[in-house]
């Protein structure tokens with residue numbers, strides 16, 4: 476398992492070591508000690524799984540109360556996973572990183588607290604699984620518009636399939652300081 480830096484150093488790309496044989500493959504999907512050596516000390520308390528169809532965009536989401544670090548993988552299909560830095564004192568405030576995660580490359584993205592998260596679905600369907608470092612807390616849920624003109628995420632999908640909630644998320648520039656990190 477390799478842990479690599481990304482353009483925003485606190486976001487890490489994890490590349491598990493995959494063992495293939497006649498039966499199929501095996502890999503360690505989570506190994507606390509390797510992540511800890513790379514500075515990832517989040518304690519995960521909730522695992523989420525979602526299935527989505529092609530062109531779905533889920534995001535951009537975060538919790539301002541009970542903020543969550545996330546460790547994201549795609550068990551089936553291909554997604555573009557996106558992390559937007561919303562830490563006001565960060566040199567990369569408002570910037571994002573995006574990585575393709577798939578059942579082929581088996582890569583994972585570690586997204587610390589202080590980021591908004593979202594993904595688009597590039598394959599016919601995608602099953603995404605992610606660990607969270609705090610529990611879902613509906614009153615603390617916040618979001619940013621997927622097509623925010625300042626953040627300008629290139630989601631690589633046409634005619635996105637969105638939830639009602641995500642269609643009407645606020646623009647980044649309209650979010651109060653208290654609702655960012």
Ligand SMILES: Cc1cn([C@H]2C[C@H](O)[C@@H](COP(=O)(O)OP(=O)(O)O[C@H]3O[C@@H](C)C(=O)[C@@H](O)[C@H]3O)O2)c(=O)[nH]c1=O
Pocket residue numbers: 523525533534536537545592593594610611638640
């Ligand atoms: C996220 C979540 C949702 N739910 C419920 C609320 C709702 O009725 C239903 C669907 O929720 P949503 O529409 O918010 O699901 P979704 O749009 O997939 O939300 C997720 O998006 C990705 C990008 C994230 O980063 C996650 O943290 C989460 O915000 O599931 C839970 O019970 N627990 C949870 O942890």
